[in-house]
Each structure stands twice: as structure tokens, then as C-alpha cells.
Amino acid sequence: MTDTSSSFFLLDERIQRFIWAEGWESLRDAQEAAIPLVLQAEHDVIVAAATASGKTEAAFLPALTHLLQADRGGLIVYVSPLKALINDQFGRLERLCERLEIPVWPWHGDISSSRKARFLTKPEGVLLITPESLEAMFCNRGTAVAAIFAHLHYVVIDELHALIGEERGKQVQSLLHRIEVAIRRRVPRIGLSATLGDMGLAAEYLRPGEGTQVAIVHSEDTETELRILVKGYENLVETRLMPEDKVYSEEPEESEDDELSAPRLISLHLFNVLRGSNNLIFPNSRREVERYTHLLAEQSTRLRVPNEFYPHHGSLSKEIREETEMALKQNEHPATAICTNTLELGIDIGAVKSIVQIGTSPSVASLRQRLGRSGRRRGEPAILRAYCIEEALSSRPTIESALRLGTVKMAAMISLLLEGWFEPPRTAGAHFSTLVQQILSAIAQYGGLAVGQLYNLLSSEKAPFPAVSKNDFVALVRAMGKEELLMQDSSGVLLHGQLGEKFVNHYTFYAAFPDEEEYRIVTGGKALGTLPVDQMLIDGQRILFAGKTWLIEEIDEEKKTIYVKRASANQPPLFKGEGGRTHTQVRQRMRELLASGERLVFLDKEAHRFLDEGRENYARHQMAMKTLHNEGRSVRLFTWLGDAGNEALACLLTNRGFQALHGELGVEVRKENDMTAEDIANALYDVALDGPLEAEELLKGAKNLAREKWDWVLPENLLARGYASNYLDLNEAMNWLRQMTTAEVLSF
Known part of the structure; x- marks a missing residue:
């Protein structure tokens, strides 16, 4: 020293x-x-x-x-x-x-x-x-x-x-x-x-x-060299996702065509470049963790070499997860974990040579956190290997396919990462769900409290929930009383109700977040699997599942089930269920990359071909000047906003009677009855002039708003406000509308 x-x-x-x-x-x-x-x-x-x-x-x-x-x-x-x-x-x-x-x-x-x-x-x-x-x-x-x-x-x-x-x-x-x-x-x-x-x-x-x-x-004190390579793969055959309930040791059925699938080709490349060292592979779902674990283990069996590839995700038993962690920590044999974000945070798993990202990461911040696992030994570089998969273009590709958005998004995230940008945290959330929990917890701590004491403890000026007004606090307490979470004795002291006492006395009460829960996807009475949902869905919306596009017929919130039917082949999905909500800065960078001719040194030849194809189609479709596009049965609004802005804009239009769905590029508005494209353009001008609505009015009649553990307790107005505070950016949506209407570019 x-x-x-x-x-x-x-x-x-x-x-x-x-x-x-x-x-x-x-x-x-x-x-x-x-x-x-x-x-x-x-x-x-x-x-x-x-x-x-x-x-x-x-x-x-x-x-x-x-x-x-x-x-x-x-x-x-x-x-x-x-x-x-x-x-x-x-x-x-x-x-x-x-x-x-x-x-x-x-x-x-x-x-x-x-x-x-x-x-x-x-x-x-x-x-x-x-x-x-x-x-x-x-x-x-x-x-x-x-x-x-x-x-x-x-x-x-x-x-x-x-x-x-x-x-x-x-x-x-x-x-x-x-x-x-x-x-x-x-x-x-x-x-x-x-x-x-x-x-x-x-x-x-x-x-x-x-x-x-x-x-x-x-502290920016780091001398770590950063090496990044993005490899592109074109899917020439239809691949099947493994069922969600398969455990990692079970083998999926395969066909001869699977030998040509992009996931198998990626797994072969990973097998060759990762064997002999410790690494982390991040696909985008538990299902994909199972797929790549199976493919890599299968290759080890074929070549009769020791398997070095282990799974790690939240649905696996504690013993299996610990086996993977121990394999990474010990220094005698190399090991690679195929994992979800369970290994993203700072668990000590020893030195990792490289990070693999298959598909786009949930966010730039997540990508940065993952990359921080590599290059921790003095003199060793941090290595990111990324893989993007694009479908072969048909004779009449959708605009999403033509723009090669998966590759463009990955390139945008990496370019922002290299500049040191990553998403700021969401801090506008109302957190009504956690307030319910803390009310019950505080009553357990003190053996009972008056409503005024509870408010002073939790929602006064320097308390953790200062944005909750006295009226909202009282309304929440009343709702908890109706649900038998609370009761009031003759002196006015609030105590646990029958249901409240049952909840608080169970170990699951202590967590503020809900158990990981997914919606079942069902078609024609047959269950297809489960899908995480982190945005509002509506009947008629298209989703991607198991490599196919489906049309939502009904959403059963009580049973957590989405009933679907196959959508037309030329209808792109607007919700892909990959997790993570995209920030506006990422979409704006995607647009900048599509509009430029800059060569990106971290893309391999195939990935750059995808980017070049996206750029050619961006120019061909005049996307730089196009805000609205009339597609016959619908009108597309190309906003290039983040998910929070796009979802808010869709809600504003839905409130006016339109069927509006938000997706990767913006918002799609369906034409109903005798509706014309001009009617939709006029509605956009009206929304811009009238200004935003209160959350409870904006989300009236909306389904699947309950996302947090105690949202089921909330009265409708607080549920709507809670959802809007976490998932919608009305200011961003209104600013976009005002800019478009002021510039008079809402034309076809």
C-alpha cells in the first residue's frame, strides 16, 4: 500500500x-x-x-x-x-x-x-x-x-x-x-x-x-478492454419452442429440418467457441434456456465429451440452481450457464470469460449489468457475443420483417451501451399495492393503529408514500375493509380482518412482489403454453407465440388465460412477450441507424446484411417522412416512441372509440364500419387539442390492469392510476401528437 x-x-x-x-x-x-x-x-x-x-x-x-x-x-x-x-x-x-x-x-x-x-x-x-x-x-x-x-x-x-x-x-x-x-x-x-x-x-x-x-x-475507474461481436443468423425453417413445463433433462421431439434451424446453428457455434472456459449465456426466456441447454448438452453427447453446459432459471429447483452456481465457482473444470436474469445480479460465480446474449436484452441497463460479469480479471477483456435471428423475407414481407428490427434494435442498444447511456429507473409509480402491504405490516408491528396514525406513518410529507392524499388513503383503507383485510374496533383502532390475519400470518406475505405468474395461451380448447405479460392487452390484438402470430379472442383475467386463434400470415404481431419495455431513446437510435449509412464494426457480415436490408427498406418505404400509413383495414402510426408512450397513445385513441393497438413501431388503428383514414387523422388532431384525460377515465373498461401483488384490493380509480403511473407516459404521447399536428405532418 x-x-x-x-x-x-x-x-x-x-x-x-x-x-x-x-x-x-x-x-x-x-x-x-x-x-x-x-x-x-x-x-x-x-x-x-x-x-x-x-x-x-x-x-x-x-x-x-x-x-x-x-x-x-x-x-x-x-x-x-x-x-x-x-x-x-x-x-x-x-x-x-x-x-x-x-x-x-x-x-x-x-x-x-x-x-x-x-x-x-x-x-x-x-x-x-x-x-x-x-x-x-x-x-x-x-x-x-x-x-x-x-x-x-x-x-x-x-x-x-x-x-x-x-x-x-x-x-x-x-x-x-x-x-x-x-x-x-x-x-x-x-x-x-x-x-x-x-x-x-x-x-x-x-x-x-x-x-x-x-x-x-x-467511479469510472476501469481499464477493461471491451470486445463485442454480433453474429446474424437467418431462419430458413420454422422452429418450435419447447413447452414451458419441460424440465431441462427432457428431450423435445425434433424433425430433420431442425438441423437447419438458427437456434441449432447458434448452439453449434457456441459449443465450439465456449468450451474450455466459464461463460454466461442469456436467452430471453426460461423456454429458450431449456432449448439451448438441451442443444448444447446434446452436442456434448454426440461428441462424447463431458458436458460443460448448465441451466439456471427461477422455475428450476434450488438444488439444480446451486449445482450450476457451484460448477461456475470451482476452478477444476470449465462451465457455462444458460440463464435468465437470475445470474444478472452480483452473485459471486467467479471469473467469467464472456457473456452471450441471444436476441435483444430486456434493456441497455440489463445488457450493461450482464457485461459487467466479464473481464473481471486483471488484463482480461470483457467479451460480449451477441446473436440475432431474422426470418427469411417472403415475397410480401411485413414492414417489421423488412426493417430487420431485431438486428437494428440490438445494434441500437450496443451503440448506446458504448456511449455510456442506459435507461433511467421509473420513479413515478404510485405503489398502491405495496402501500396495502405496509398498512397490514404496520398494524402487525404495533398491534393496531388509528387511520390517522397510519397515514402519518406511511403517507405524510417525509413518509415513503407522500403522493397518496388523505382522501385516497381513506378510500384504500375502506377497500381493505370491504375485502376483510381490515376491521375497526369500537375505539376506532384498525386491526386485521379475518382475511388480513390469514395473509399476514403466512410466509408469502413478506414479499412485496407477486409470484411469477404467466397467462395460459389456449386455442380451440388446446393449451399452447404460458406467456409473461407486462402490458395491457385487448381483444383483437395480435401476439407472437411459438413462432406464430395469434389473434386474441378473449382474455379471462380470473383464470389468467388468453384465448386465441391463428392470425393471417401477413399480419405482424404487435406483442412478442419477450419481456422488458423498450425506452424511447432505444427506438430513436434504431431510427437513426436505419437512416444512416454508417458501418458498425461490431456486426459480422450476416448481421450487417440484415442492417443493410433494413436500411434499404426504410428508404424504399420512405419511413423518414412517413408518420401515418394507410394499410387498407388499418392505419399505422409510426411514432418511434418507447412502449410507455405508444401504449398511452393507444389508450387515448381507444377512449375515443377506436380499436388501437401498440407495438414495436408505434400504434395500429383498425378501421371499423365506414371509418376512413381521414377520420383517424382527424381524431388525432382532436386528441392533441383536447389534452390528456385522467387515468381512471382513460382506462375505463380496460382489462388485465392488475399486475402487482395487492392490486386486486384496489378500487377501480386507484387501480387505473397505479397502472398509468407505471406503464403509461401520457406526457410523451401528448408531446408527440402536438409536434405532429403543429408541423402538420399527420398525412398519408
């Missing part, structure tokens, strides 16, 4: 000796900057730095020093969204803290009750806990909360980006606020993340209402 490090000498001598013993040559930039800020215990701090840049140590080295300097024992609480990450951090911290004689306590569902009891007898040291276990502590040990956290010095929140704007993140905000209310003082918060697009939003999340006072440590 060089003498130029001023932060090193601020640390406790025992920690300094540990650093020397570990052979550290110097502190990282993030550590140098964060140590003096955290050590004071006077600031909330965000440490934003690349994966494997020492963020955890940037928080804990000074926090532990502060604990050692305290007059009596204290407590540091580390909140992580993943049990596996807690287990990893326990292993890292225990070696250091054992020397410091500071106990480290992992606390989640897999930890024994006797170990938890030992912590509770003397709640000091470092507590590593999930949001769900923290929630359980409030519900089951409410009267002891003040004593448990009486000597709390810091709260460290890991993977901050995974919480901002999410229901789980709002739950964490609420629990931290309730801790401070219980102990009657403010506790410094330290947020850690490798993927924060907007530091201001992150700071406001960490300390609501006081984000400007949060200290920011943003």
Missing part, C-alpha cells in the same frame, strides 16, 4: 493489517473517495462503480472502522435483494470480521431459527438480511424493533438499481423509514450499484425528499 493513500490511514489499524495481509497494492478509486465520507457517519452516500471495483469494501471498511471506534458495540444492517448474494457477502466479511471480533449474521429463509435467536439476544455486529426477512421481523417481532435496531449505525443497500422504481424498492424505503421512526433518529444509508443511469433519481430514492444532500461517489 503506497503512502499516497490518505484514506488507507483513516482505517482502523486492524483493518489496515488485514489489507496488507491480503496483498492489496492500493485502494480502488471508489474506496479512496468513499472512506472519508462513510467514516463520518453523517452523510447518506451512494457508491456507483463498475462490477468488481470494490464497492462492498468501500462501504464496509470505513463502517467497520466507525463501529470499532464506538464506545459500545453497534450494528450495521446490509440489505440485499438476493439470498445468494447474502451468502457470498457472509463469506467475504466473515474472514475480516473474525479478526475484528465483530460477529456477522446472515438472515434469510434458509438460516436456522437458533442462529437468528442468538443474534436477537445481542443485536450487534453486521446483519445481512433480505427485504422479505426484514419485513418478517416487523410483523413477528414488532414490539422489539426499537430494541433490535437501538444501536444501528449504518444501513447498506446493495444492488440499488434493482430496487429503484420497483414495488420491492418501495418496500425497502418504507421499512427503513419505519426503523428510524421506531428508534427516533436518522441512520446513514449507503447505496451500492454498478448500474445507475441517473444519480439524482438514485439519491432521491435513497433519501426521499432530500436527494440533493446525498453524497455521490461515482
Whole structure:
């Protein structure tokens, strides 16, 4: 350790000796900057730095020093969204803290009750806990909360980006606020993340209402070389997706044509380039994880070599997932995981040589997070191998096929990644669902509260739900009463109702997010499989499933079933069910790439052929000047907005009696009866002049709005407002309409 490090000498001598013993040559930039800020215990701090840049140590080295300097024992609480990450951090911290004689306590569902009891007898040291276990502590040990956290010095929140704007993140905000209310003082918060697009939003999340006072440590200290290659494959045969309920060890039926399918050709290339090293492969669904795991294992069997390819997704058993994680961690044999976002966050899986992305990632932020797994060893590059699949063009291709949107979108995301841009978190959500949970939790903690006390605790100016008015809060409490979640005694105190007590006493209550649930797809009485749905669907909309386009006939929300029939071959799907909502910046970059002639060095010959074909068709169809396109039975609005803007625009038109469906390029409006294209253009002008509607009016009669765990409790107006706050961008839709009408370009 060089003498130029001023932060090193601020640390406790025992920690300094540990650093020397570990052979550290110097502190990282993030550590140098964060140590003096955290050590004071006077600031909330965000440490934003690349994966494997020492963020955890940037928080804990000074926090532990502060604990050692305290007059009596204290407590540091580390909140992580993943049990596996807690287990990893326990292993890292225990070696250091054992020397410091500071106990480290992992606390989640897999930890024994006797170990938890030992912590509770003397709640000091470092507590590593999930949001769900923290929630359980409030519900089951409410009267002891003040004593448990009486000597709390810091709260460290890991993977901050995974919480901002999410229901789980709002739950964490609420629990931290309730801790401070219980102990009657403010506790410094330290947020850690490798993927924060907007530091201001992150700071406001960490300390609501006081984000400007949060200290920011943003380290760009990385010398990692980045290598990217995008390979294109044209699908010449119709491929079948594996059924969703197949486990990874079962083999799907195959035909001779499957030998020529793009997925099989991709798997052969992956087999050749990945064997002998550790890698992560990210397809876009559990179904695709199963497909590629099967294809790669099958190739190993054919060549009679040891299989190095393992699956990892949320539907697999804990044992199978742990087998994959252990295969990646051990150094004796190479291993590659085919996974969903279950391996996207910071679980310690050792060094990974490369990241593989099959199809577009859910977002640029997700792609950045995944790429951070590679290139973590000194001197090794971070490697991204991406694969895009396009269907062979027919004699009369749809505009989506002709533009080669999959390849263009992947190229747009990578170009934005190289510029350092990624999506800012959604922070406008109303989070009514989590408010329902927190009302029930707070009543469990205190044994009952008056409605005014609940409002002050959860929805006053500096509480976690300040945007909820008193009228809305009272309406929500009444709705909870109607559903028997709450009851009121003769003195006016709110208690759990019969159903509320049943929910709170079950372990599933502690999670703010719902179990992963998908809609069944059924045609002619036959189930085709299941599909995740993250946007509003309506009867008559077209969806892509199992490589085919289907027309929605009916949506049964109670049974979570979508009834469909085959759509015409020349009708493109507007919803592809791949997960992730596309940001406007990505679509605008797609448009820029289609309009330019720039050669992209990260595309191989075939991928660049797709891009060139897209550019040729973009020019041929005069897409640069075209906003509205009359297609006979419908009118297409090419907006190039993100999903939130397109869905809002579709809702505005639906509210006026049109059948409007949003998709990749914009919005499609169906012509009904004697309707003309001019009628639709005139309606757009009227919407622009009249302005936006309130959410409850805009979404009146809409189906499948309930997305979050407790949305079923909400009255219709709050359900509509909650959905709009999370999924619609009315301002963006209205701005687009006003720009188009002002420029008078809404013509054919």
C-alpha cells in the first residue's frame, strides 16, 4: 500500500493489517473517495462503480472502522435483494470480521431459527438480511424493533438499481423509514450499484425528499478492454419452442429440418467457441434456456465429451440452481450457464470469460449489468457475443420483417451501451399495492393503529408514500375493509380482518412482489403454453407465440388465460412477450441507424446484411417522412416512441372509440364500419387539442390492469392510476401528437 493513500490511514489499524495481509497494492478509486465520507457517519452516500471495483469494501471498511471506534458495540444492517448474494457477502466479511471480533449474521429463509435467536439476544455486529426477512421481523417481532435496531449505525443497500422504481424498492424505503421512526433518529444509508443511469433519481430514492444532500461517489475507474461481436443468423425453417413445463433433462421431439434451424446453428457455434472456459449465456426466456441447454448438452453427447453446459432459471429447483452456481465457482473444470436474469445480479460465480446474449436484452441497463460479469480479471477483456435471428423475407414481407428490427434494435442498444447511456429507473409509480402491504405490516408491528396514525406513518410529507392524499388513503383503507383485510374496533383502532390475519400470518406475505405468474395461451380448447405479460392487452390484438402470430379472442383475467386463434400470415404481431419495455431513446437510435449509412464494426457480415436490408427498406418505404400509413383495414402510426408512450397513445385513441393497438413501431388503428383514414387523422388532431384525460377515465373498461401483488384490493380509480403511473407516459404521447399536428405532418 503506497503512502499516497490518505484514506488507507483513516482505517482502523486492524483493518489496515488485514489489507496488507491480503496483498492489496492500493485502494480502488471508489474506496479512496468513499472512506472519508462513510467514516463520518453523517452523510447518506451512494457508491456507483463498475462490477468488481470494490464497492462492498468501500462501504464496509470505513463502517467497520466507525463501529470499532464506538464506545459500545453497534450494528450495521446490509440489505440485499438476493439470498445468494447474502451468502457470498457472509463469506467475504466473515474472514475480516473474525479478526475484528465483530460477529456477522446472515438472515434469510434458509438460516436456522437458533442462529437468528442468538443474534436477537445481542443485536450487534453486521446483519445481512433480505427485504422479505426484514419485513418478517416487523410483523413477528414488532414490539422489539426499537430494541433490535437501538444501536444501528449504518444501513447498506446493495444492488440499488434493482430496487429503484420497483414495488420491492418501495418496500425497502418504507421499512427503513419505519426503523428510524421506531428508534427516533436518522441512520446513514449507503447505496451500492454498478448500474445507475441517473444519480439524482438514485439519491432521491435513497433519501426521499432530500436527494440533493446525498453524497455521490461515482467511479469510472476501469481499464477493461471491451470486445463485442454480433453474429446474424437467418431462419430458413420454422422452429418450435419447447413447452414451458419441460424440465431441462427432457428431450423435445425434433424433425430433420431442425438441423437447419438458427437456434441449432447458434448452439453449434457456441459449443465450439465456449468450451474450455466459464461463460454466461442469456436467452430471453426460461423456454429458450431449456432449448439451448438441451442443444448444447446434446452436442456434448454426440461428441462424447463431458458436458460443460448448465441451466439456471427461477422455475428450476434450488438444488439444480446451486449445482450450476457451484460448477461456475470451482476452478477444476470449465462451465457455462444458460440463464435468465437470475445470474444478472452480483452473485459471486467467479471469473467469467464472456457473456452471450441471444436476441435483444430486456434493456441497455440489463445488457450493461450482464457485461459487467466479464473481464473481471486483471488484463482480461470483457467479451460480449451477441446473436440475432431474422426470418427469411417472403415475397410480401411485413414492414417489421423488412426493417430487420431485431438486428437494428440490438445494434441500437450496443451503440448506446458504448456511449455510456442506459435507461433511467421509473420513479413515478404510485405503489398502491405495496402501500396495502405496509398498512397490514404496520398494524402487525404495533398491534393496531388509528387511520390517522397510519397515514402519518406511511403517507405524510417525509413518509415513503407522500403522493397518496388523505382522501385516497381513506378510500384504500375502506377497500381493505370491504375485502376483510381490515376491521375497526369500537375505539376506532384498525386491526386485521379475518382475511388480513390469514395473509399476514403466512410466509408469502413478506414479499412485496407477486409470484411469477404467466397467462395460459389456449386455442380451440388446446393449451399452447404460458406467456409473461407486462402490458395491457385487448381483444383483437395480435401476439407472437411459438413462432406464430395469434389473434386474441378473449382474455379471462380470473383464470389468467388468453384465448386465441391463428392470425393471417401477413399480419405482424404487435406483442412478442419477450419481456422488458423498450425506452424511447432505444427506438430513436434504431431510427437513426436505419437512416444512416454508417458501418458498425461490431456486426459480422450476416448481421450487417440484415442492417443493410433494413436500411434499404426504410428508404424504399420512405419511413423518414412517413408518420401515418394507410394499410387498407388499418392505419399505422409510426411514432418511434418507447412502449410507455405508444401504449398511452393507444389508450387515448381507444377512449375515443377506436380499436388501437401498440407495438414495436408505434400504434395500429383498425378501421371499423365506414371509418376512413381521414377520420383517424382527424381524431388525432382532436386528441392533441383536447389534452390528456385522467387515468381512471382513460382506462375505463380496460382489462388485465392488475399486475402487482395487492392490486386486486384496489378500487377501480386507484387501480387505473397505479397502472398509468407505471406503464403509461401520457406526457410523451401528448408531446408527440402536438409536434405532429403543429408541423402538420399527420398525412398519408
